[in-house]
Amino acid sequence: MWTAAFWGLVGGASLVVGAVLGLYVPIGKRWVALIMALGAGVLVSSVAFELMDEALDQGGFLAAALGLLLGALAFFLGDLAINRAGGKHRKRSTGKQEDGNASAIVLGSLMDGIPESVAVGVSLLAGGKVGWVFLAAVFLSNIPESLSASVGLRRAGHRPQHILLMWAAIAGLSAISAALGYVLLSHASSTVTAGIQAFAAGAILTMLSSTMLPEAYEEGGAMIGLATTCGFLAAFTLSHL
Template sequence: MWEAAFWGFVGGVALLIGAVAGIWLPASKRFVGLIMAFGVGVLFSAVAFELTSEAYDRSGADAVVLGLLGGSLVFFAGDWLIDRRGGNRRKSQNGSPADAGAMALVLGALLDGIPESAAIGVSLVGGGSVGTAVVAAVFLSNIPESLSASAGMRKDGRSVTYVLGLWGAVLVASTIAAALGFGLLGSAPAVVIAVTQAFAAGAILTMLADTMVPEAVEHAGALVGLVTAVGFTLAFLLSMA
């Protein structure tokens, strides 16, 4: 469990790195969009080869379908509620809507980050080593995510303390989620582990389509598809190594 917590921390600490960059080293919107696109490609690869494929190998198609749809529906419902509270542009460099409450931003950050971290913990179940591609995917996607959102929150007038405190809280939650992802499933039946892997995959896929891809396209335009493919390719090679 401690190993899972450590790797969850490694993936989550990128949120603080990105936040610091967003506050003190503001990059162009186009650059942030391209980095975000690369992270999207890496996460797509991790979802396909480290989560969904392993879930299928463990327990077949039924577990994969149940998990993917369940994760997608849960994320969709949570995201819909957060959007109604003004958190729909929580990752935008342009800032969030005027009616966005602090709690909406906090819950949105948690909703986006926890499935990824839980996936890190689940990758350790069964006595194997941590899914390197999953950790790399979470780390690489977290930097542009928090960089863009932090720049937007500063534009909204949020204090540095608030911004860093928000991402610090998400880092703690991500570390705990990774530990729980392993601890709660260490002796679970294969079908439960498979459904959980696919559940995390479904939540991450829905998050990518709903938040990261639109923001990347808005900031970086047509190059997003190409950079996403590069990220996917590199992560695929990493998962096959």
């Protein structure tokens, strides 16, 4: 449990790193977009070759496919509800959060990060160790996410101390989510564990396609496709070494 919590915290800690960079280090939008695309590519590769492969091995095709679809549907419905509640622009760097609901912004950020943390805890159950390529993908993808959102929140009038506190709390909840994922499923069957792992994969893929990649393309242009592919190739290579 403590190991799962530790690695969940490691993955979530990059949210604070990104927030600090966004608030105190001048980084151009194009660079943020390129980092976001690289992180997305790494995460897609890790989801495909670590989470889904492991889910398939542990629980079979039906558990993996059903979990993936349910995870995608759950994120879609949750994202839709949060957007309507005022969290639509939670990741924007332009300051559009001014017209949003602060609670919806926080809930949206939690919804983006919790599936990754649960996947960390479940991967310990499924394989006995954390996939370091997947953990690196989570860490890398979190940085531009919180960086961009923090810039937007500051432009919308939120105080830097409150922004950092928000991301620190989310990082702490990421650790708790990873620990809970491990504890609650420690006695579950391999089919259930595989289904939950695939559920997290579906939520992550839907999050990437509906939030991270559109934001990256809007800010970075045509280079985003190339950067995403490079991130995918890097993770693919590392996971097969």
